[in-house]
Amino acid sequence: MVSTRLDLGVGRRRLLQGAACSAFWLAATVATAQQSPATGQSPQAAGNSSAASSDYGLAEIIVTAQRRAEDLQDVPIAVTAVTASMLEARGTTNTTELIASVPGLTLSTSGGYFQPHIRGIGNSAVGAGFESGVAVYVDGVYMASPATNLFSLSNIDRIEVLKGPQGTLFGRNTTGGLIQIITEEPSETFGGNASVTAANYKDYTGDFYVTGGLAPGVAANFAAHYENQGEGWGRNEYNGEDAYRMYNDVMLRASLLIEPSDSTKIRIIGDYSNTNSNFNGSQAILPGTGFPFPGLIRPTGNPWNINVDTQPFGTVWNTGASLHVTQDLGFASLIDITAYRESEYRLAFDGDLSNLPLVSINVTQPDRQFTEELQLASDPTSRIKWLVGAFYINASSYYDPVTAIIPGALTQLTSDQMGTQSIAGYGQATAPLYDATNLTLGLRYTHERKNLTDISEDVVMATPPSPPPFGLPNQSQTYEKPTWRASLDHRFTPELMVYASYNRGFKSGGFNGQVPTENPFLPESLDAYEIGAKSDLFDRHLRIDASTFFYNYTNIQVTRFVDSQQQYYNGAAARIYGLDLDFDARLTSQFSLSGGFTWIHDRFTSFPNAVISLQVPTGLDIITGSATGNKLPLTPDFSGTVTAMYKVPTALGEASFDASYTYNSGYFTQSDNILRQPSYNLVSLGGRLTLQSGLYVRVWMRNALNTQIYSANQAGTFDSGYSLEAPRTYGVTVGGKF
Numbered sequence: 184m185v186s187t188r189l190d191l192g193v194g195r196r197r198l199l200q201g202a203a204c205s206a207f208w209l210a211a212t213v214a215t216a217q218q219s220p221a222t223g224q225s226p227q228a229a230g231n232s233s234a235a236s237s238d239y240g241l242a243e244i245i246v247t248a249q250r251r252a253e254d255l256q257d258v259p260i261a262v263t264a265v266t267a268s269m270l271e272a273r274g275t276t277n278t279t280e281l282i283a284s285v286p287g288l289t290l291s292t293s294g295g296y297f298q299p300h301i302r303g304i305g306n307s308a309v310g311a312g313f314e315s316g317v318a319v320y321v322d323g324v325y326m327a328s329p330a331t332n333l334f335s336l337s338n339i340d341r342i343e344v345l346k347g348p349q350g351t352l353f354g355r356n357t358t359g360g361l362i363q364i365i366t367e368e369p370s371e372t373f374g375g376n377a378s379v380t381a382a383n384y385k386d387y388t389g390d391f392y393v394t395g396g397l398a399p400g401v402a403a404n405f406a407a408h409y410e411n412q413g414e415g416w417g418r419n420e421y422n423g424e425d426a427y428r429m430y431n432d433v434m435l436r437a438s439l440l441i442e443p444s445d446s447t448k449i450r451i452i453g454d455y456s457n458t459n460s461n462f463n464g465s466q467a468i469l470p471g472t473g474f475p476f477p478g479l480i481r482p483t484g485n486p487w488n489i490n491v492d493t494q495p496f497g498t499v500w501n502t503g504a505s506l507h508v509t510q511d512l513g514f515a516s517l518i519d520i521t522a523y524r525e526s527e528y529r530l531a532f533d534g535d536l537s538n539l540p541l542v543s544i545n546v547t548q549p550d551r552q553f554t555e556e557l558q559l560a561s562d563p564t565s566r567i568k569w570l571v572g573a574f575y576i577n578a579s580s581y582y583d584p585v586t587a588i589i590p591g592a593l594t595q596l597t598s599d600q601m602g603t604q605s606i607a608g609y610g611q612a613t614a615p616l617y618d619a620t621n622l623t624l625g626l627r628y629t630h631e632r633k634n635l636t637d638i639s640e641d642v643v644m645a646t647p648p649s650p651p652p653f654g655l656p657n658q659s660q661t662y663e664k665p666t667w668r669a670s671l672d673h674r675f676t677p678e679l680m681v682y683a684s685y686n687r688g689f690k691s692g693g694f695n696g697q698v699p700t701e702n703p704f705l706p707e708s709l710d711a712y713e714i715g716a717k718s719d720l721f722d723r724h725l726r727i728d729a730s731t732f733f734y735n736y737t738n739i740q741v742t743r744f745v746d747s748q749q750q751y752y753n754g755a756a757a758r759i760y761g762l763d764l765d766f767d768a769r770l771t772s773q774f775s776l777s778g779g780f781t782w783i784h785d786r787f788t789s790f791p792n793a794v795i796s797l798q799v800p801t802g803l804d805i806i807t808g809s810a811t812g813n814k815l816p817l818t819p820d821f822s823g824t825v826t827a828m829y830k831v832p833t834a835l836g837e838a839s840f841d842a843s844y845t846y847n848s849g850y851f852t853q854s855d856n857i858l859r860q861p862s863y864n865l866v867s868l869g870g871r872l873t874l875q876s877g878l879y880v881r882v883w884m885r886n887a888l889n890t891q892i893y894s895a896n897q898a899g900t901f902d903s904g905y906s907l908e909a910p911r912t913y914g915v916t917v918g919g920k921f
Contacts, residue, residue: 246262248343250352265343271869282845287763302763312601318353325576333499338392344360368438380917382912409431419488426465432460438450445511452507469903515560549580584596593644601694602634605631611625623668633693671683685710695751724770734758738755787854795857814850814851821846822848839872845865867884
């Protein structure tokens with residue numbers, strides 16, 4: 184192993200000094216290049232007036248990154264906001280494709296679990312009870328189970344990706360950041376849209392959305408999505424069946440908005456989804472690795488082919504309801520969000536990833552969660568913007584059961600339940616120090632209890648006698664942690680705001696239900712220092728948001744595979760620093776560019792007990808060694824995206840063309856830095872004709888270069904396997920508004 188030693192203290196000082204110099208240089212440039220507003224005119228008013236002075240200036244993007252609606256350019260947080268039109272131009276139709284829209288975001292979907300990493304922070308564990316280091320919220324509701332966060336993006340208003348720990352206002356397991364998905368709100372004005380799509384691989388999709396008023400002060404909406412893929416991206420060479428095939432994907436969402444008075448707003452949201460596919464577990468054994476047994480045959484030809492004796496299959500149904508009540512009290516607003524969700528995930532896959540009849544795995548994982556969040560937020564006109572709140576979650580996740588079958592040898596059933604009870608109180612306030620300077624302070628305190636109960640195991644031998652079933656005593660752990668935020672922002676001109684912040688993030692500890700005899704893993708924490716600038720230049724035709732960051736990451740929770748079992752443990756510290764930049768340019772009334780990039784330097788500073796996979800003549804050998812100086816998993820040095828959109832009027836209607844390009848420098852998938860995702864280029868293309876009647880036709884191609892991107896790439900004791908994201912797909916969509 185090669186160890187790289189860095190003077191990270193010097194690196195941090197130079198990075199922060201460089202960021203400060205860059206920010207002040209940008210401030211000076213903008214101050215001289217732009218005309219200052221008239222005396223007495225507020226910066227926000229000046230910004231709005233400059234937008235109005237141009238017929239194609241950049242519009243405001245309203246976000247709720249601080250739990251209140253405000254202009255993205257006023258938020259002292261690194262936020263990438265993606266609108267519905269941006270998602271379409273970048274070929275993003277589900278959560279796995281967000282890598283084309285958000286630089287610095289990498290994804291793994293091992294075993295069908297959604298595992299995002301932002302700036303190198305995330306979680307690669309699969310199974311019941313594990314939560315991600317990047318939280319996912321839908322309409323303000325925390326989604327605890329990663330198995331339910333792989334879904335189609337239908338009826339989306341926007342997506343906000345908050346980079347860095349959000350330990351105060353969101354708090355729960357947000358060491359890496361937050362993905363916040365906001366759906367369309369009902370309108371009393373009747374309207375909607377519908378579309379059908381036909382694509383290669385015999386893929387057919389339908390989307391429908393309608394909204395309208397039911398009575399004065401009452402509005403509702405309904406959205407439906409259905410997809411069926413008649414042909415897999417590859418095939419299982421063992422039995423000739425499809426691999427990587429979406430048999431059906433159904434999602435329904437409805438909401439009711441009731442406003443009985445100007446001071447009361449009630450929204451009720453319900454959703455249901457059911458997905459059946461064999462993406463989950465569609466893994467092919469890597470060349471050069473595998474069991475030292477005769478008869479092993481690896482897949483050939485199409486990279487999406489597999490060769491396994493157990494046909495993979497996964498199904499997940501997911502449903503939930505939430506009640507959102509907002510009451511205007513005059514001096515403040517009282518907000519209550521109550522939500523209940525339940526799901527069940529079933530997965531079958533080949534445990535040895537080969538054509539040999541060795542190990543077959545079946546997983547049944549039900550999840551339940553109840554959340555309650557109460558907030559008191561200051562009036563929008565208040566000079567001091569403040570919010571206090573409390574959050575509660577009661578969640579359970581089961582192995583019910585996990586069945587491992589070794590033909591002719593034994594059948595092993597493992598059952599247990601992971602429980603979480605957590606309560607947190609928090610508050611944050613932003614106060615003006617001077618006319619253009621604001622100080623934000625926030626604090627959260629979390630009390631959490633984790634339980635591992637109903638632990639049992641039953642092993643049935645093919646040749647009796649079998650050992651008697653046994654159980655283990657129940658276990659529990661309690662974790663308490665304060666987290667905080669402090670930031671200072673200053674608006675040099677109406678077009679430029681610069682900020683500096685310090686944030687503490689915390690991710691809870693817990694138990695590994697796959698190995699119930701394993702010691703509980705401890706909480707991890709992240710201290711994040713950031714300097715950023717947000718600017719609207721050239722009469723709001725160019726928007727540049729940039730930030731530099733330094734992370735001190737301790738007690739990192741790490742995944743490893745030993746004897747084909749997933750283990751989860753602590754034992755590492757790391758330091759990360761880098762640069763983020765997002766831009767949006769409206770070059771003419773018809774042509775626009777948008778995108779961004781992230782550059783990261785990351786290293787484990789202490790990791791003496793890492794698991795190292797070594798290639799040996801008989802397969803793989805697993806040893807314990809030092810990973811100090813290694814890079815973190817799923818952390819590319821550089822990633823970036825750019826999207827071009829061009830619109831032109833025609834006699835039939837408006838024609839538009841879009842092209843999106845994403846580059847990723849590649850990354851290691853495990854902490855031993857052996858298996859690697861190579862660098863890749865991702866291209867999406869599209870053209871659309873919108874008739875004056877509102878009907879439109881869109882032709883599109885995603886992953887035009889047929890790039891191979893690993894959705895999972897892991898090594899165990901005996902084998903090393905991978906699964907892939909989508910190959911080149913293309914199709915035509917016909918739709919319209921009404």
